[in-house]
Structure formats: C-alpha cells, structure tokens
Amino acid sequence: MKIGRSFATLGLFFWAFITLFPLYWVVVTAFKAPPAVNGGPTYLPWIDFDPTLQAWRDIASGLRGNFVGTVTHSTLIGVTASVLATAFGSMAAYALVRFPFRVKLGSGLIFFAIAMGGYLVLLNYGGLSRSNSMLIAFSAALVVAVLVNRMHLPGPIMGNEDIVFWFVSQRMFPPVVVAFALFLMYSELGKSGLTMIDTFWGMTLVYVAFSLPIVVWLMRDFFAALPIEVEEAALVENVPSWRIFVDIVLPMSTPGLAATFMITLAFVWNEFLFALFLTNSKWQTLPILVAGQNSQRGDEWWAVSAAVMFAIVPMIVMAAILGRLMRSGLMLGAIK
Amino acid sequence: MTNISIRNLSKSYGDVVVIPGINLEIRDKEFVVLVGPSGCGKTTTLRMIAGLEEVSGGEIWFGERDVTNLRAGLRNTSMVFQNYALYPHMTVAQNIGYGMKVRKVPKPEIDKAVRKAAQILDLEAYLERRPKNLSGGQRQRVAIGRAIVRDPDIFLFDEPLSNLDAKLRIEMRSEIKALHRRLQTTIVYVTHDQVEAMTMADRVVVMRDGNIEQSDDPITLYEKPANIFVASFIGAPSMNFLEGTITSGEGGAQFQTTDGVTIALPANKWADAAGRPVVLGIRPEHATESSPTKTVVTMLVKSVEPLGPHTLINGTVAGAKFTAQMPAGTSFEPGESAEIHINLDKAHLFDGASELAIR
C-alpha cells in the first residue's frame, strides 16, 4: 500500500515534469535575448542567461501585431460563443436525455435530398444566388421532412442515440473544407446585404454551431447522471419545464457545465482555420497572431514564446477558477 | 374532497406489460398503502397517479376530475421520493418554498408557510442549511415539508423511509401517521415493507406482478388473507405452509401432507375441500407449546432464535420449512425433534391450484 502510493507519487511527478517542462521552457524563453536562444540551450535566468523584457517590449510596442485588439476579440467572441453554445447545447442535451425522439431515417434522407437537390437546381437553373437558393432549398427540405416524419415510412427509426451520433459525426468532417464552404456562404450572405464576414456575430455563430456537438455529447452524460427524482419533484409541483431546467437542472450540473464551458472556450480560444477565413481587420483573433510569429524569415523563439504565453495565461487562469467549481460536491445532498 | 378512482389502469413498455389492468377506489382522506415485492408495479402505479408516468390504458379520476392525461403539475398532488430528491443547491427554506415561489406566491406568505411547515417537522433550526449538511432523517423531513406547503389534494409517498435506519424509520412512521391525522389529506403510500404498511395504513393494497392481490384494512388482511401470496407476504415471521390433501377418515376429516404426516382436523372444518390438493397455512405465533385444538406436529429443529419476548425455532415439518414461536426460555438444540402445538382455529387453508383461500 505504502509502496504503491509512493510509486504513484513518483509516476505523477515524472508525468508532471514532462507536462510542465515545455511550459517552463516557454516561460524562460520569453525572457531570453536572441543570443541566449540561438547559442544553445540555457536554463536558468540570472545564472546562465540574463533575462530581458525585449520580447515583451516588442509586443507592447505593437511591433509584433495588435495583441491588445486580438486578445479583446478572442475574449469577447470566445466567452459569448462558449456561453451560447453551452446554453443551447445543454438544452439540446437535456431534451435528448429526458424526452425520447424518433426521427425516421427516410425523412432524414428526404431532407438531405431536397436540401441538396434543391440547392443545386436553384443555383444552376433557377438563376438564384447561393444564399437564396440555399435558404429556399433548406426551408423546403425542413418543412417536407417534418411532414414526412409524421407519415408511416418504411426503414429504420432513429432514436436519441442515433441523433447524438449524427450530431457528433459533424465533428468528423475535415475542417478545411468546412472553413472554405462557410467562407463562401458568408461572402454570399454579405453580397445579399447581411454582413457576416469579419463581424462579431458572424464569428460567434460559427463557433456556437461547431461547439454544439461537443457540448451536447458531454452534457448528455452529465444530465443522464442526474437523479431524475429531483426533476420529478419539481414536475409534481407544477414547475414549468424551462424553470426546472434553469432553476434545478443547471445548478445541479455545475461541475459538468464548468468542464464543458472550459472545453468549449479552449476550442474557440484556440481555433485557427475559421478565424483565418472569416475575419479580416475588425475581429481578428489571437491564434492568427500567435501562428504568425512563426514567420517566413525564421523562428524568433523569444517572440514566439511571449506570444504563446499571451495565449496560454488566460486559459490557465480560467482553468484554475473553473477547476474549483468542478470539484464542488454539490450533488451529495440531492439524494441519499 | 378527493377520492381517487383508478379504472382498468394498465401500463406497458413496448412489449413488456408491467400492469395488465387494475381497479382501485381510494376514498377521500384515506391513507392507502401499496405494498408488494419489488417489481410488483406499485411504484409505477403511484407514478401514474402522480402523472410522472404515461398511462397505457384505463383512466384515473380525482373526484370529478379525469386526470388521466393531465400533466403532473396540474394534478395538485405532492410527492415524497425514496431518495428525497431535494434541490441540492437550495437551502432548506428555499427547498420548501420553491414551489410557491414558482407559483408567484408573495414572499411573506411563503415565509409563513415555510415556517409553519418547519415547525410541524421540527426543522426550524436548519432552515438555512443545504441538504448536504443534513442527516438522512432531516432530509426526509425537508422532503415532507416541501410536500406539505403545497397543500395538495393528495399526498404521494414513494418508499420514503427505505433509506433510513431502523430506529429512525419507526419514528418517522408515527410522524407521518400523525401528519395524516392532522392534515386530513388523502395519502397513497408505497412501500415494500409490510410492517410499515400494516402500522400506517387505513387500507393496505397488496400487489404482485402488476395485479392487486388484496385490498383491505390491516387486520382483515392479516386475519383473512385472500391467497397464499398475501398470507405469506403479510406477517413476520412469514406464515408456514404445508402442502397436502384433506381426506375424510374415521373421526372426521384430516389433513395429510404429501409425505404422509397426518393432522387431524376439527370436526366439519374444511370438509368440503376434501379430495383436492390444498395448502395449510399456520402463522408461527399459532404454532407454539400449546393450543386449544391440541394438534401436535413433530418438527425437526435446525436453528433457534431467542428474541426476548419469545423464541423462534426454525426447522422442517413434514419436509416443509416451518417456524414456530415458543415462549421465552424454551431451549432446543439443532437436530432435536420438537413437539409443536398448532392452533388450527387460526389456521388458513388455501386451494392448491388456485392458491385462493378456502373459508
């Protein structure tokens, strides 16, 4: 027992070292002068190199891009998108956990066929713009599919599990293509008067849409683990569903919400490809700037490190705050 | 004024029929306990009454209201759950007052109701605590308090005491009973503990496999069980059963067990049951050191349980498991034979095939 524990501690320290050393390296490198980097590895400030704030001064002076702006954008978009995604995703997940859905495979296929066929026909023969043809085809497909779903259809019926799988499978599609298609869609919307590219809501929406699958997937498990009696107690008291969700379910799943929010925010905060294509000057985000430090003229590690720290530190602060929430033993008193 | 009328109520999940169809009338202010082994459908029935479970067939009426398809919140019931189901993030006071808050009752009124409930349940000192800082009994009281302030037409209890320790359970039993006397509300109470059922109920409904086996007041249930199942379920220790047939011989009818032990029956008793397989049921308290009917069987003793007021001896009679309740101080060694006197006046006879009581 004792041996096992010290063994585990040793292993933990080993892994912690592996985890933390690269981060330590980033921190010290951010305070190195170029010769201290290029001349071979140096480890300890003041002992084998003289720390300098040059990299930070460069950042502060704006020499390496607009850090203040991008951090602000990233924060605004990240927090909003994560809040919305966690909110919507939780609702969807809750619905998927507590209410059985039955979608007929046939109607799903019909939806897809009409949406795709309609889009192609309207685009190529109807002479409509991409956004219009998509909008029309999409609405038509939705209406038909809902109607069809009420009729008797041969073929398998998809339950909640299948819907969740479908949700998650969205994440399987390579982001490269998705980013380009979204860019096209946004630029078409822009031509028809609705500016989406390089706007706050344009970015936020994209991130909400693409965070949802993960939120649903994670929150579903958390909700499924909640004692249903607590909700039933409220149900018997004639509490409306939305209030049960807001007043009771959400507070009870705080740890799960915190974890999910954190994962979502990390995803949005670090997302690169969508941000690259869908922003220009007004809403550029931090990852673009950080990636840009890896310049064509060579890696200026001191600058890269400082920029990376800029991106990491807020996440760590947030992780520490949310980590507290995640450990709360709130559930203990609910049952038993 | 709320009586509950359950008509042909059935429930199935897909192809699995849980409740084939039951009828039950519950009078206003009656304390009805649904009891039965786990999986008998009692909780499902309760949840259908509460509206938490959809009805597959049949109707439920509360007084003049058909509530069959009414959603739970509109039935004006209160439910106390086995696991308490407290809102973990709310204080005791908030837990109790939450329903009223949702109904937009003015705050002073909520406070008043909460305080009153707390007073009834002796919770005043804990109003600002969170559930996780309460003991099991206190949590249960909060759950009940939450149900009280609702001022419901019907109280529903779903095995509310099963997570409490024995002593607390007995305490809470009488508290709930007292509550019923005080509030005069119809109560439907589910438990698997027949003692709980017997001690609390105005009427006990014994269920098995989704059917109501018997529905009577506790004494009737005890004295006149309708069938073998009820007879064995009610009463502790459980009733002894001997299988056999009744034959008419010289000196009257006698009961003959399958492996040949013969018990003489009082004159004219059960004579009309002669010739078919029957089961003789004797409660342990009617198998003791002496009996008015002077019927004696031999028991092979396997174990002895001195309980204080009396001593139980377990063993077999005619190959069947048998428990007898002997006076305190009786001593037997396992392996010995004991002479047991059976009070046949208190014995029950059941039809071997239909398992129904023969009276």
Place this chain on the structure above:
Amino acid sequence: MRSLLQKLALGTASVALSAGMASAACEPNYEGVKLTYITQTGPYIASAIVTAAESWSAQTCGTVEVVEYPWSELYPKFVTSLTTSAANFDGMAFPPAWAPDFTSFLSEMPAAMRQGPDWEDIHPTYRDRLMVWNGKVLSQTMDGDLHALTYRIDLFEDPKEMADFKAKYGYDLAPPKDWKEYLEIAEFFTRPDDNLWGTAEAYRRGGQQFWFFFSHAASYTNHPDHPGAMFFDPDTMDAQINNPGWVRALEEYVESSKFAPPGSLNFSFGEVNAAVSGGQVAMSIGWGDTGVISADPKQSKIAGNVGSDVLPGSTDIWNATTNEWSNYDEIVRSPFMAFGGWQAAVPEFSSNKEASWHFIQHLTSPAISGKAAVTGGTGVNPYRFSHANNKELWADLFTPREAEEYLAAQVNSLDAKNVALDMRLPAYFSYTEILEIELSKALAGDVSAKEALDTVAAEWNSLTDELGRDSQLAAYRSAMGL
C-alpha cells in the same frame, strides 16, 4: 525620429517628398480616408508598412490599418478575398511569385509614379522585370530579395586555417567562386567536436527549401544565350527541371546537407539564420537577412565578422536548346533572385485606389525605404540604387568592412549580367509542392537526384496540360520578360 528622418531625407535624392513632409499637414488631403493593408504578421514587412503609415498619416491625414496574417496562410487569404471580392482592402504586400495568380485582380500603377528620379532609382531588375506583368506595372517592389553568400571573416582569414586549407586542397581559402569550392570549404570546416559545421541551407519541406536549390541550379541552367529557359522551354513549356544541369545542382544541394548542422534536414531559413548568428557554421547562402541578423551584436555571436559575397558560379552551363554543356573560360555568376522581394499592390476593387497608390509611393520612397532597409526587423533589403550607394546609412548596423561586402554582394548580384529570375507561374503552389516533395525524398536519400527530378518534370508537364499549356506558356514568357 522626426529629425532622423529629415536627416535621412536630406541625404538622399528625394527632394520632393521631404519637402512635402516638412510642410503643413494634409498634402495631398486624404482626410477621412482609411486604407486597409494586408500582409504577413510582423515585424518583417508589416513593421515597415506600419512605420510608413505613421509618417504618411502625418502628411496626408489619411490612416492606414495593417492587417496581419501568418505567412503560411497569407496566400489562401489573398486568393479567397480576391476571387470572391469578399474583403474590402486597399492594398496588399506579397511575394512576386504569387503575382500570376493575382494579376487579373490588380490595378495598374498610375503613370505619374512611373517617372522621375525616384522611379529611375529603383534597380532595373525589379523595375523592369519583377514589377511588370504583360507590359503593365501592377505592383511596386518594397523589398529587394536575392540569395547571396555569408561567411565568417574570422575563420576564413585565420592564418592557421588558411594554411591548413591550402595544404589540403591546394588553393587559397577564400569565399567560394564555384560550387565545388563551396562544398570543399564546407567539408573543411565541418568539425562536429567543435560544434562547427561547414554550411547551412534550408532543407525543410515548406521551409523555403526549393529557393536554395534554385540558387545552386541557376549556375548550371541559366544560360546567358537563352534567357528564360531555366525552368521551362520558353517555346513549348516543357519542363526543363530534369536536364543534366538541374541534376548536377541537386546532387550538390544534397551533398551540402552533409556539411550542415545536425537536424538540418528540418531547417527553414529561420534555423539557417540561427545557425549562422549562433556561430555554428562557417558560411551559408540565403537572403540578405542573414547578414543583417548576424551583424547585430544583440542577436549574434559573430557580429563584426560577417563577410558577404555573390553566390558561387560555374564555368559549365547546360544549354537546353542544343542539349549540351556550354563551357566558359571564366566563371559565370548567375545570382538568383530568390523570392524576388515583397511587392505592394492595389486591388482593382479598392475604393481608394488613388490614395492607396499614393501610400505605396510614400512607403517605397527613397527616404522611407532607405531608413527601413537599415532598420533591423523590417525585413526590407536594398532595391534602390540609393539604398546601396549611401554607405553611411549602414554604419549603425555593420562595421565598415561588413557594410562594404554586404552592399557589394547585393549590388553585384543585381547588376550581374546573368542574373537569374525566380519562377513565376499561375498555380505556383501546385508546381512547387511537387518539387518540394521530391526534393525532400532526394535529401532523405530515398531516391537519386535524377529520379527525383524526372518525377518532377513528368508531374509538371501533366500539371501544365491540366491547367492549359498555352495559357501557362504565355504567363511564363511574360514572367521571364520574353
């Protein structure tokens, strides 16, 4: 800052601009005009634009916002923005190699800018060749780029090294004149025990690798009598890249990697600079940045010892028309205009074309660009005569000897009769990707030089067919100034 600029301005030929700057605000008046410029993430190039934007703002009251994208994502950003007209930017800074994909979306430089002393001051290699597309000037060079040699004076002029070298190879140790000498010197200085290696080049796929290879190849394939025949046959558009000149170049390029520091197969230009300024290599080839970085004591361990020279040459050049080697008595230098610098251009859909061109004029004026050229971190290398002629400008950066060699290497390369132009073609990335993959395989030793280049040639030809041979040929001829 201000006074420095003025001093600089006085020292240069630009009279008109300095006068404009000194006089009252808003001339010409672009008040309320906001220009958006897109380029790579700073400081390189971007900081030059930002700095110029400040002085331009002071002069014209207009504002310039610089939007920066990572280098590797800049091209897709431009393509998507231009082809869908989705973005509303007024100017862009990009490498000339991409220009063929952009030209149909760019506006022509105003005629007024194409005359006068400032115009004549731009080196003709840029002015008349890289800035011109189909006879139109569509972009303005804002940075000169070419490959040159950097070497360590302290090693090359160390008496002991010189004696040892002479004893071993039979000739004097000096900056290599041809690639054989280059390899021998590299071999000589490769001493892993002393943490010293012969040379460093970029060998990493996606790390500017092929430009270094081209620098080798230019010496053997850029035939003086057949200009523009280096990459493709300018009549048939057949790929030339597998001819014996190219094969020889690749063999030597692969050979050079053996005298480079460990892990060099993953070197981008950045690692090359780090290796040079960290004192790990005796010499290297690359862009002018190497010299600037290595001479900066704050960034370098070899400051004060940075020598520069034109790239090595060759006496043998493959003649693709006759399919034989042409032999020359003297070594012919074919300095390679690798990358070709950064250019600024104004897209046709910009609503502020006039102001935007005015800003480009300001940005590339001798005064502003002269200052940028000697400011570390701007990434701006000389492209005007005035940049190179004014040696005082460089005194802050280099020792006199360093400055002299550095500028000489730059100017002599540009002035070289047989200067080799970089490849410019529509669908540039499709061509270079094929090349990069095969180069990597050859460097890793998976395939021979000949096999690698045969594969490249075959795939280039089929790519050309897919894209349309006639249109590609026309574009290629235009890029090569034919």
Place this chain on the structure above:
Amino acid sequence: MIVLAMAIFPLIYSLSISFMHYRLIPPMPPRFNGLDNYAKILGQARFWSVIYTTSVIVIFSVFLQYVIGFAVATALNAKIRGSSVFRVLLLMPMLIAPVAVALIARMILNPVIGPLDQFLTMFGFPDLPFLSNKNWAMGSLIAVEVWQWTPFVILLMLAGLQTLPRDVYEAATLENASKWRQFWDITFPMLLPISVAIIFIRIIESFKIMDTVFVMTGGGPGIATETLTLFAYQEGFKKFNLGYTSALSFLFLIFIIVIGVIFLAIVKPYVEKRS
C-alpha cells in the same frame, strides 16, 4: 435552425463540388466530371501513404494517451498529497492551441538550441534526428500528440473514477485481492464504457491532426509524415483545387466512419458484457 444550416451547408456544398473539376487558381469554371476526382484520389499512391501515416499516428498516440491518461488519473484518484494542484497543472497542455504546442515542440526538439538534445547528449545520444528522419519524425509527432491530449483522457477518466463505488473496492480488499487485481477486475471493466467513449472521441479528433504536423515537419521528409488533413489543406488552400479537395474530404469522412464503426464493433461485445 441557423446552426443546422451552418452545419449542413458545407456538407451539401462540398458534396456537390466533389463531382466537379473546379479550380480557383488559375480560375477555371466548374465542370462536372462525375467520379473522376474520387477515382483519381484512390489511384494515387500519395493518398494511401497519408492514410497510412495518419492511421499510424492516430493508433499509437491514442493508445498511449489512453494508457498514460488512465494511469495518471488512477494515481491522482489515490488521494495523493497535492493532487488538487496537480489536477489543474496537468490539464494545461490541452488548453493550448495546437499551433502553439507544435511551436513549443519544435523549440524543445531543435537539435541545436533545444534542451532535449543536450539532455540526451549527456547520456551519449547526440544529434538524434527528431524531425528530419522519417521514423523519428513520426515518433516526435506521436509524442507531441500524447503530450497535448493525455490531459483530456486524464480529465474524463478522473471524472469516471470518481463515480466508482468505494464499497466494491472494500469488498475486494477484504477478499485479499491485490491492487493490481483490483484494477483489472474492477476498475478497468467498470470504466470500459467511458473509456470507449473517450477513445472514440480521441480517434475522431486525432484523425484531423494538421497544425502539429504542419508546423513541426511540414509533412516531410518527403511525404513521410503528411496526414490526411494536411494533404487536403495543401490541395485546398495552396492549390485551390476545390473539387478534388471536396472529394478527398468525403473519402476522409467515409474512412473515419469506417474506422469508428469498426472500433465500436470490436469493443461492443466487451461493453455489453458489462452492462
């Protein structure tokens, strides 16, 4: 509704152009060419090479992530002093952008200025070709993936471990089962369902690995470390060969689904045996 549109439009759009010859550079009008794109891709050695590369990276890295993550989570769960601090610290890598992680890795693995080389040189292994030799480069990529995503496994496995009932272990301890046996007989089987979910997510996400490869090796040497998404990226965003890229993406999707379904099919019997 909007969300649905955003999720579905890219799918529809790319499916439609995957049957076309469509290049943005040089501008060429889209031309329907049926299954040509698909046929061309399937006939390309490079495609199979990237499939192989990606699969190797995914299989090894997810396996290691799971093993290490499980071990660390178990250790953290053992109420070791300071484990709450560890919990936050150990999660950090997954919060960092992959681009940044790759940059850090390049810094650490740099043969000249990186600390790892110096460290290994002390043990007599100088100048290991971390990123320039095919096998080493694959190893390095896998190591970086493991470094970044093991925390994800730790986080979720820890959550899973905390749901396990204590009394089962007490019962096992009374039966004198060793810790090792307890792990294999109780912990592992009881966490199998969540393990499957975690591995499944990691497989899906790992197949999309791009930034790391792009920054660390650029797919080199040759195409030895090129992954599917990097290949798609090169085709899509460098060459703007859109029809081809879309077809590639759909093959990619099919491939992932096949892998995912195979994985689920393999583990299903084991999971069901438990529940």
